[in-house]
Each structure stands twice: as C-alpha cells, then as structure tokens.
Amino acid sequence: MANSGPVQVIAVTGGKGGVGKSNVSINLSIALAEMGRRVVLLDADLGLANIDVLLGITSKRNISDVINGDCSLRDVLVEGPHGIKIVPASSGTQKMVSLNPLEHAGLINAFSELSQDLDVLIVDTAAGISDGVVSFLRAAQEIIVVVCDEPTSITDSYALIKLLNRDYDMYRFRVLANMVKSQEEGRHLFSKLTNVTERFLDVALQYVGCIPYDEAVKKAVQRQRAVLDAYPRAKASLAYKTLAQKADSWPLPSTPRGHLEFFVERLVHA
Ligand SMILES: Nc1ncnc2c1ncn2[C@@H]1O[C@H](COP(=O)(O)OP(=O)(O)OP(=O)(O)O)[C@@H](O)[C@H]1O
Ligand SMILES: [Mg+2]
Numbered sequence: 001m002a003n004s005g006p007v008q009v010i011a012v013t014g015g016k017g018g019v020g021k022s023n024v025s026i027n028l029s030i031a032l033a034e035m036g037r038r039v040v041l042l043d044a045d046l047g048l049a050n051i052d053v054l055l056g057i058t059s060k061r062n063i064s065d066v067i068n069g070d071c072s073l074r075d076v077l078v079e080g081p082h083g084i085k086i087v088p089a090s091s092g093t094q095k096m097v098s099l100n101p102l103e104h105a106g107l108i109n110a111f112s113e114l115s116q117d118l119d120v121l122i123v124d125t126a127a128g129i130s131d132g133v134v135s136f137l138r139a140a141q142e143i144i145v146v147v148c149d150e151p152t153s154i155t156d157s158y159a160l161i162k163l164l165n166r167d168y169d170m171y172r173f174r175v176l177a178n179m180v181k182s183q184e185e186g187r188h189l190f191s192k193l194t195n196v197t198e199r200f201l202d203v204a205l206q207y208v209g210c211i212p213y214d215e216a217v218k219k220a221v222q223r224q225r226a227v228l229d230a231y232p233r234a235k236a237s238l239a240y241k242t243l244a245q246k247a248d249s250w251p252l253p254s255t256p257r258g259h260l261e262f263f264v265e266r267l268v269h270a
Pocket of ligand 1: 014016017018019020021022023024045050125126127178179180211212213214215217218221236
C-alpha cells in the first residue's frame with residue numbers, strides 16, 4: 001500500500017456493552033497485520049482500558065499522558081501480537097471519561113503524527129452513546145456495528161444508528177453479527193435491525209458477515225491472548241480473517257468530509 005495514501009480508519013462499536021467489540025477490534029487488527037498491513041489499534045474506551053487486559057500487555061504510559069501533554073502519541077505505542085501497535089487507554093481515570101470536545105479533537109488530530117507509519121487504524125469504542133464515542137465514530141470512515149442475539153443489542157445499536165443519523169447526518173454503517181450459532185442466525189439478526197432502520201431512518205446498512213459463538217474466544221480471553229494468536233484454527237479465528245479480507249477491499253476515502261476526522265491531511269494531499 002502506498003506510503004502517502006489515505007489511512008483506512010475503522011471504528012468498532014455496538015451501543016451495548018459486552019457484545020464483543022474489543023475482541024473484534026483486536027482480532028481484526030491482527031488479521032490485517034498478517035496480511036501485511038501496518039495496523040494501529042486505539043483503545044478508545046478511554047476510562048476503562050480493555051485492550052491491554054485482553055492481551056496481557058502492561059504499558060508505562062497511556063493515552064491520558066498524551067492528553068495531559070506529558071508525551072507524544074508515538075511514545076505511548078506498545079507492540080502487540082503480530083506487530084500491531086496499540087494505543088492503550090487508562091483505567092479508572094474519571095477525567096478520561098468526560099473529555100471536552102477540544103480534548104477529543106486534540107486526540108484525533110494527534111494521530112496525524114503517525115500517518116506515515118500505518119495503513120489502518122482500528123478504533124475500539126466504549127459501550128454506549130456518549131459524546132466521546134460519537135466523536136470517534138464521526139472521525140472514522142468505516143463503522144462496524146457489532147450486534148448479538150440479545151434484544152438489548154438490537155435496540156441499543158438502533159439507538160446508536162438513529163443518533164448518528166439524525167444528529168450528524170451519518171448514513172453508512174456496516175453490521176457484524178457476533179456469537180452466532182449459525183450463518184442464518186447472523187442474517188436473521190441483521191434483518192431484525194434493518195426492519196426497524198428501514199421503517200424509521202434513511203440509512204444504508206451493509207451486512208459484513210458473522211463471527212460464530214466459539215469457546216476458543218472465551219479461553220483466549222482467560223489466557224489474555226487474542227484468539228487468532230492462541231487458537232489460529234478456531235472457527236472464530238477463521239471468521240475474523242474473512243472479516244479482515246473484506247475490510248481490506250473496502251474503498252479508501254479520497255476527500256475530506258468537512259468535519260473533524262482522523263488523518264484529514266492525507267486526504268487533502270492525496
Ligand atoms: N465470538 C465469540 N464467541 C464466544 N464468546 C465471545 C465471542 N465474542 C466475545 N465473546 C465473549 O464476550 C466477552 C466480551 O467481549 P468483549 O470484551 O470483546 O466485548 P465488548 O463489547 O468490548 O465489551 P465492553 O462493552 O465491556 O467493552 C468476552 O470476554 C468473551 O467471553
Ligand atoms: Mg470492549
């Protein structure tokens with residue numbers, strides 16, 4: 001991939017907590033790295049760090065040091081499995097949960113200093129629809145909404161999509177079904193969501209497939225490893241790889257959209 005081309009920015013979200021966002025973010029990052037992409041994974045669950053715990057990584061610095069002006073973003077990068085670079089969040093820091101819009105903008109703009117060194121940025125968002133989540137989602141080009149077979153997962157992702165559509169004119173979302181027992185269940189979940197969005201909103205949802213329910217994911221979480229790393233032949237691992245292949249073929253952005261977004265300067269120069 002060209003060094004000066006646009007960076008692909010994919011945010012992983014879902015409204016509801018515990019649907020598998022962090023595992024999708026981690027394994028998608030690793031699968032893309034295995035395909036030769038240079039990947040940075042941002043733990044955007046700023047106040048309740050997830051990624052470092054899930055991967056058994058300890059870091060001296062985290063994103064709160066960048067916000068406080070104590071170091072640059074480059075200084076907080078830690079190496080994860082298969083050469084992915086991780087931007088760890090801080091845990092239990094109230095201030096990080098309620099950053100003001102200026103601090104969010106500063107953080108998003110800070111990524112520009114890394115733009116020569118990466119092809120893909122994966123953003124693992126916190127649960128919910130806080131201002132922080134919304135600003136990261138608006139700043140990304142691709143949004144993967146993770147859903148699972150729980151009534152609140154569908155209603156929460158609908159609420160998230162509705163908010164982004166009504167208040168911020170966003171209309172394009174990719175949907176990934178997680179923890180499904182079959183391919184049909186995944187399709188069925190997607191149609192549950194489109195049934196409501198088509199009635200009430202003007203949005204375009206694209207189904208990107210499903211990740212099976214797989215005990216190997218749980219085992220890997222227990223061992224603080226990524227499933228793709230610990231059990232590369234597990235069903236879920238294969239599904240994460242398929243997801244990465246699809247993501248790699250998504251068109252890259254070419255023009256700025258006129259609001260705060262990651263790596264905007266690469267678009268202006270492209
Ligand atoms: N495909 C899967 N098969 C089996 N279990 C899964 C799968 N995906 C996720 N899980 C289980 O769900 C748990 C929560 O996953 P994860 O931490 O990725 O969710 P999350 O959406 O990031 O949660 P939070 O909202 O708290 O950040 C995992 O610890 C794991 O046990
Ligand atoms: Mg998480």
